[in-house]
Amino acid sequence: MRAIVQQVAQGFSGLSVEQPTQQTALRHLEHWLTDEAFRPYRPQLDWLIAQQHWSLLLDSFYRVLPFGTGGRRGPVGLGAKRFNAWTLAASVQGHVRYLRERDPDHDLTVVIAYDVRVFHDLRGLYNRALPNPLLGMTSRTFAEVAAGVYTANGVRVVMLPEGATTYISTPELSFAIRHLHATAGLNISASHNHPDDNGGKFYNEQGGQEVPPHDEAMAAHVERVTHIAQLDFAAAKATGLLTWVTPDVHEAYVALNLRQSLSPARQAHVVFTPLHGTANTTVGTVLRQAGFQVDVVAAQATPDGTFPAVPYRAPNPEVPESMQQGMDLARALHADVVFACDPDADRLGVCSRTADGTFRFLTGNEIAVLATHHKLTQLKSLGRLPRRPLVIKTEVTTALLRPITDAFDGVLVGDLLVGFKYHADVLDHLERHGRFGGFEGTLDDFVIAVEESHGLLVTPEIRDKDAAGAALLLAELAAQQRQQGATLLDYLETIYMQYGYYANLGTSMVMTGAEGTAHIQAIQEGLRRQPPMELAGLAVTQYSDHWDEAGRHGRFLSETDRASRNVLGFRLANGARVLVRPSGTEPKNKVYIEVPSAPVGLQAGRTALARCQVETDALAQRIADDVTRQMLQLIGVSLPEYALRISGLVALDKRLDFVARFIPGLQAQAVRLCDGDTTQTEISAWIDTQLAAYGKDARGLVREAMQQYLSTEREAAALRGDAAAGQQQQHIQAMERAFFTQP
Numbered sequence: 203m204r205a206i207v208q209q210v211a212q213g214f215s216g217l218s219v220e221q222p223t224q225q226t227a228l229r230h231l232e233h234w235l236t237d238e239a240f241r242p243y244r245p246q247l248d249w250l251i252a253q254q255h256w257s258l259l260l261d262s263f264y265r266v267l268p269f270g271t272g273g274r275r276g277p278v279g280l281g282a283k284r285f286n287a288w289t290l291a292a293s294v295q296g297h298v299r300y301l302r303e304r305d306p307d308h309d310l311t312v313v314i315a316y317d318v319r320v321f322h323d324l325r326g327l328y329n330r331a332l333p334n335p336l337l338g339m340t341s342r343t344f345a346e347v348a349a350g351v352y353t354a355n356g357v358r359v360v361m362l363p364e365g366a367t368t369y370i371s372t373p374e375l376s377f378a379i380r381h382l383h384a385t386a387g388l389n390i391s392a393s394h395n396h397p398d399d400n401g402g403k404f405y406n407e408q409g410g411q412e413v414p415p416h417d418e419a420m421a422a423h424v425e426r427v428t429h430i431a432q433l434d435f436a437a438a439k440a441t442g443l444l445t446w447v448t449p450d451v452h453e454a455y456v457a458l459n460l461r462q463s464l465s466p467a468r469q470a471h472v473v474f475t476p477l478h479g480t481a482n483t484t485v486g487t488v489l490r491q492a493g494f495q496v497d498v499v500a501a502q503a504t505p506d507g508t509f510p511a512v513p514y515r516a517p518n519p520e521v522p523e524s525m526q527q528g529m530d531l532a533r534a535l536h537a538d539v540v541f542a543c544d545p546d547a548d549r550l551g552v553c554s555r556t557a558d559g560t561f562r563f564l565t566g567n568e569i570a571v572l573a574t575h576h577k578l579t580q581l582k583s584l585g586r587l588p589r590r591p592l593v594i595k596t597e598v599t600t601a602l603l604r605p606i607t608d609a610f611d612g613v614l615v616g617d618l619l620v621g622f623k624y625h626a627d628v629l630d631h632l633e634r635h636g637r638f639g640g641f642e643g644t645l646d647d648f649v650i651a652v653e654e655s656h657g658l659l660v661t662p663e664i665r666d667k668d669a670a671g672a673a674l675l676l677a678e679l680a681a682q683q684r685q686q687g688a689t690l691l692d693y694l695e696t697i698y699m700q701y702g703y704y705a706n707l708g709t710s711m712v713m714t715g716a717e718g719t720a721h722i723q724a725i726q727e728g729l730r731r732q733p734p735m736e737l738a739g740l741a742v743t744q745y746s747d748h749w750d751e752a753g754r755h756g757r758f759l760s761e762t763d764r765a766s767r768n769v770l771g772f773r774l775a776n777g778a779r780v781l782v783r784p785s786g787t788e789p790k791n792k793v794y795i796e797v798p799s800a801p802v803g804l805q806a807g808r809t810a811l812a813r814c815q816v817e818t819d820a821l822a823q824r825i826a827d828d829v830t831r832q833m834l835q836l837i838g839v840s841l842p843e844y845a846l847r848i849s850g851l852v853a854l855d856k857r858l859d860f861v862a863r864f865i866p867g868l869q870a871q872a873v874r875l876c877d878g879d880t881t882q883t884e885i886s887a888w889i890d891t892q893l894a895a896y897g898k899d900a901r902g903l904v905r906e907a908m909q910q911y912l913s914t915e916r917e918a919a920a921l922r923g924d925a926a927a928g929q930q931q932q933h934i935q936a937m938e939r940a941f942f943t944q945p
Contacts, residue, residue, distance in 0.1 A: 206251060207232055213256035219264070219716050227264035227716075230282040234263070239288070243280050245332040250280075258327060261715040269293060269421040270765060272411035272623060275392050275401025275787055278321040278336055280328075285392075285400050286336060287347050291432055293402050294351040294388070296424030301357075301386055303423070308385070312352055313378050313447070314361040315370035316341035316390035317545050318479055319400050319507035324515070340507070341390040341400060346435040348388055348402065353438040354431040360384065363446040369480040369505065370447065371547035373668030376409035377455045378447065380663065394518035394544040395788065397508050408633075410626030410665035414763030421762060452483070459488045459670040462660050464580035467681035468493040472539055473532040475499035477517035477524060478506040479545030481669060488670045489541075494677050497535060499527050507545075514851055515898045518544055519551020519656050521851070522563040523902065529553050529561040539680040539690060543669045548622075549656040550669035552676060554690035567600040567706040568694055570652035573672055574603055575697055576679045577650050577660065578610045590643060594618065594625050594651040597769070598781050598794040602704040603652070606697070612649070613641050617754065619766045620783065625651040626665035633662070654706065654794070699804050699811050705797040705822040709830060712790040712853040721837045721854070722784050722791050728836035729770050729782060737774060737832075738824040744773035778821070780829055790850075793829050797822045844911040849903040856896050860904060864892050865911065872936035885940040901941065912938050 207228060214224040234240045235247060250259055262281030267274045267289045274293050276285050301310050320340040328334055349359045360382060362370060370378065372389055379387040387405035395401075404420065406412055412420055438444055472494050476482045482503060489496045501511040509515045513523040519542040528540040532555070540561060542551035552569050553561040564572070574593055581587040591612035595603055598620060607614040615638065618624040631638040632645055651659040657667030660675060676690070683689050713721045733745045748767035751757045758764050765786070772780040778797040785792050799818045802810045827846050834841060834854075845857050852860075871888055874880040893900035915934050919927040 203232070203235065206235065210251060210256070210259065213254055214260055217256060217260055217717065219260060219720065223264050223716060224260065227260050227262075230263040230266070231259065234281065242333065242335045246280055246328050246334055249329045249332055255327075257715055257717075264716050266425075269296075269424045270762065270786055272405075272417065273388075273401055273403040275395070275399065275403070277325075277396070277398055278339065278400050279398075280336070285402075287339075287344070290344055290347055290390075290402050291351050291430045292427045293404075293424050294348045295355070295427045295430045297386070297388070297404055297420060298352065298355045298357055299427075300420040300423040303419075305385065309358065310356075310386070311358040311360060311382070311384040313370075313375060313382060313384045313387040314345050314348055314352075314359055314390070315372070315375040315378075315387065316345040316362075317369060317371075317392075317507070318505040319390075319392060319397065319545070321398060321400070322508055324398050324508065325396075344390045344400060344402070345388075346438075347432075348390070349444060350433040350435055350438045351430060353441045353443045354433045356443070358443045358445070359438070360445050360447055368452075368483055370452075371480045371484050372403075373548050373664050373666050373670065374452065374455045374484060376405060376664045376666040376668075377458065378451050379405055379407065379409045380665070381451055381454055389546070391546045393546050393787075394516065394520070394549065397515050405666075408626065408630050408665055410630065411621075411623035413623050413627045414766065415760035418760035418762040455484075456487055456491060456670075458661060458663055459484075459668070459674060460492060462671045462674055463492065463678065464577065464584065464675060465678040465682060467678050467685060470539060470677050470681035470684055471495045471497075471535065471537040472541060472677055472680075473497050473499065473528050473535065473537045474540070475502045475525065475528045475542045476505075476547070477502050477512050477519070477542055477544065478504060478509045479517060479543060479547060480505065481543035481545075481547035484547045484668075484670045485541060485543055485550070485673045488674055489677055492674055492677070494681075497531065497537065499531055501527060509545075513899045513902060514849070516851055519549050520566060523899075525551050525553055525563060529563075532561055533559060538684055539677065541669075541673050541676075547669055548667040550658060550672050550676075551656060552690070554680075554694075556689065556691055562691055564690070564694070565706060566654045566656040567602075567704070569656060569672075569676070570595070570599060570654065570658065571602055571606065571697060572679065572690060572694055573658055573660070573675055574650050574652060575606050576693070577675060578606070578612065580675075580678075581649065582610065588643075588647045588649070590641075590647055591649045592641065592643060592647045593649055594628050596620050596624070596653045598783075599652060599654040600704050600706050600796060601779075601798065602697075602701060605701045609701075613643075613647075615639065615641065619748075619755075619769070620653070621766065621786065622651075622653060622657055622659070622667045625653070625659060625667075629662045629665060654708070695808060695811055696804070698815075699802050699806065699808075702801040703799045703811065703814050703818055705795075705799075705815070705818040707795045707819075707822040707826050708792065709795070709826045710785070710790045710792045710850045711830065711833070712788070712850070714789050714853050714855070718789050718854070722789070725791055725833045725836050726768060726770070726782070726784055729833065733770070733772065734829075734832055737772065737780060738821070738828045740774040740776055740778065740825070742772045743775050744771075746771035746773075774825070776821075778825060780825065782829070782833075791833070793826065793833075795822050795826050795829070797825070842911075844907045844914060847907040847910050849906075852896055852903050860896075860907065867892060868937055868940070869933065872933045872940065875936045875940065876932055882940060882943070886943075889941060908941055 266282045392399040392401045509517045540553035552564045596618045645662040658672035660671040748769040769783040781794040919930045
């Protein structure tokens with residue numbers, strides 16, 4: 203064992219990671235190599251060491267998978283920093299201790315939900331010829347592991363029965379906790395993450411997630427776990443502490459959402475895709491029972507945790523390509539609107555029919571604006587608008603919601619930190635204390651809660667985002683618009699003309715592994731230490747740091763509060779704003795850009811609006827590119843402009859590979875093609891092989907970058923105008939044919 207550890211230590215020494223990090227990884231790895239509990243993993247660990255996969259081993263062991271944003275989420279795999287039966291069981295044991303500390307005098311009941319995920323090692327990290335206990339582990343399997351820990355600790359568990367063919371979505375879990383008067387809840391899901399990821403997210407008795415400092419108290423209990431009391435599932439059932447969720451819970455959830463209806467209009471044709479997830483029983487059922495014509499995208503209808511028919515295996519309605527099949531079907535059927543959900547059915551994607559019968563993807567901010575304006579309008583027309591209607595949003599969600607809320611004499615709580623748990627906290631304060639901050643009121647004042655990442659909530663009886671209620675309201679709006687010969691997009695453009703167009707652009711840079719984590723931290727610290735003076739030629743007129751305890755968020759409540767507040771803001775001379783923060787659930791930093799414009803007025807018409815949109819969008823893109831360049835400079839990285847057009851799903855190391863290896867390689871292949879030394883088919887196969895590590899449907903991930911690269915090269919060749927430039931043009935054409943024309 204000493205020799206093995208020394209071998210690994212030598213391998214780690216070649217990585218650009220600090221010595222304490224290496225030592226922690228070695229300590230955790232040695233524990234996994236020697237503890238009997240991890241013996242089933244030993245063949246894979248031995249193989250990883252023999253293959254000298256030092257970077258993977260370091261990233262798998264250099265820390266325990268962080269307990270943040272209400273739980274643990276990450277890649278399923280071997281190691282302390284991976285999601286597996288051990289990291290989940292330790293989380294549940296800590297959760298039990300936390301619950302007993304908070305409520306020592308009462309019996310505890312936890313509702314467990316799970317999604318469609320199953321681990322197949324699609325990333326190809328492990329040896330398929332060797333035993334691997336994780337292969338084939340489903341979210342249901344992990345849920346049974348959790349049930350074994352809860353029952354071993356005397357906690358009652360409510361979950362779906364064995365053999366159930368349905369699922370409990372994230373919003374339905376939130377509802378079930380409140381409906382069943384449970385103590386807490388656990389959801390086994392990784393939302394829209396890669397299929398190889400999974401996680402466990404914990405909920406409190408209000409149906410929301412804990413906020414600081416309570417989340418840190420729970421995390422502290424988890425971190426102190428050294429012994430796990432655990433039963434296998436058969437023994438868990440034998441305790442009598444395990445009961446099953448009955449159909450009436452789902453029926454009550456559907457009925458609650460149906461009660462959110464604000465219009466009898468039903469003549470809208472909806473195309474819906476659950477993206478292989480759970481939402482056909484939530485959004486699909488609610489829309490059908492409400493009386494809408496709903497056609498489901500058949501190829502994406504079956505629950506399947508590998509998400510086989512979703513581009514890039516990214517089942518996320520924030521990704522426009524995920525909705526392409528829905529748009530294709532909607533165009534063929536002459537439908538009015540397309541809806542999509544992520545696997546746990548809390549996010550809602552929307553595409554609107556346009557005047558020419560095609561469909562346009564709507565961003566999360568646009569969906570928030572549509573739903574908010576529509577609900578306020580309908581409540582007012584029905585005489586049901588509260589005296590002080592309350593709209594809730596996060597700071598990174600569009601500021602266009604402020605003038606809209608003001609127009610209805612409403613109150614906007616608009617500076618929340620990222621995470622729907624903060625929306626739920628506002629509702630909890632109103633329910634318990636009749637106030638939040640400077641707002642005094644009750645749950646009856648609540649209208650809607652929204653966030654830019656496609657999250658909406660339209661009823662306070664649920665305490666997490668829920669696509670079902672929002673989909674119902676937007677389907678009713680689509681029906682109203684159809685009656686007038688118009689669309690959701692027409693409604694949105696009218697809002698823009700009246701209140702102003704706000705260009706919102708989000709960008710991110712994925713940086714994986716321990717080295718990636720260090721880069722993410724270095725970028726944030728670099729921006730904090732030396733904030734930019736200008737962005738895209740515009741002066742930075744105001745800088746804010748949410749770590750400033752003299753600011754609006756006050757003193758830190760806990761370390762989890764500190765992590766949530768790792769947000770930097772920059773206000774520009776033209777009123778634009780830029781917010782930068784590390785993601786709490788994925789290995790990337792996230793940048794939010796908003797550029798407002800003055801209202802063009804209803805009289806100016808759509809031509810004036812379209813011109814304003816083009817100009818404002820272009821400025822937002824220039825700001826985004828400059829922010830990205832300045833951030834990468836902080837870690838000594840420079841990318842050409844075309845590489846900035848690579849999909850945000852692609853990690854930085856792959857972007858660098860695209861520039862340094864793939865493009866020169868494709869250039870050489872194009873020369874060979876022009877010389878007759880290879881064929882189009884051979885080059886196409888070479889392209890797919892070279893890009894395979896970028897992800898599923900890799901050409902699509904880099905398509906826009908390739909288009910910009912070729913355009914730039916053509917312009918450069920045209921400016922030269924000599925004989926060599928003519929030959930270069932031939933090579934450019936050969937590259938274009940090879941990349942965009944697959945045999």
